Ligand SMILES: [Ca+2]
């Protein structure tokens with residue numbers, strides 16, 4: 100009888116131990132070393148130079164956002180400050196939510212295999228441009244930033260950067276990297292562009308030539324008249340649900356210094 104009590108006690112202790120190990124394991128999943136970007140609530144582009152301490156390091160960033168859906172967007176990409184020295188040739192970026200669930204992993208774009216992710220509003224932003232490819236290689240255009248990676252509801256997110264053989268698990272912030280620690284590829288720059296949903300996106304550079312001027316008025320007028328729209332920009336510039344003369348007037352107003360459409 101006393102033997103039985105002893106066994107029961109032992110079993111109870113064992114169950115408690117298993118529970119404790121399980122709880123410790125789940126807490127361990129949340130990264131303990133990370134850069135806290137805080138609340139990203141204004142329209143801006145964060146420029147984050149990265150130098151990995153080891154070739155297999157995964158670098159974490161945490162932030163909260165007001166969301167990227169029908170309005171607002173969040174774009175991430177990499178471009179090293181130069182294609183020289185120990186720049187990262189195979190940059191990878193993963194996005195996890197506040198519970199450690201994988202949201203998305205970056206695509207590789209351009210002949211330089213840069214990382215790219217784009218969430219939220221579909222009005223296209225200009226594609227990544229990198230220095231011309233080596234002799235004998237054709238330039239390979241990146242897709243525009245157009246929200247193709249889906250929507251991000253308001254909340255906390257974790258971005259993780261790694262080089263080379265990074266594997267992004269589906270849950271518990273589980274990422275691993277099979278790159279040798281002494282791998283020399285350590286340097287790049289991570290860009291995070293935020294447009295909060297409550298701040299209107301009214302980039303007037305319709306033809307993506309880098310400035311907003313009369314050319315863009317002509318471009319939009321041509322699109323409204325049924326012409327080609329190679330940049331794919333939404334012609335509904337004032338976002339009132341239709342594409343008409345109002346949009347042209349709103350763009351002229353912006354170019355004249357009047358700001359975004361009301
Ligand atoms: Ca322009």
Ligand SMILES: [Ca+2]
Nearest residue numbers: 308310312314
């Ligand atoms: Ca122009």
Ligand SMILES: [Ca+2]
Nearest residue numbers: 335339341346
């Ligand atoms: Ca309109």
Ligand SMILES: [Ca+2]
Nearest residue numbers: 339341343345
């Ligand atoms: Ca209208």
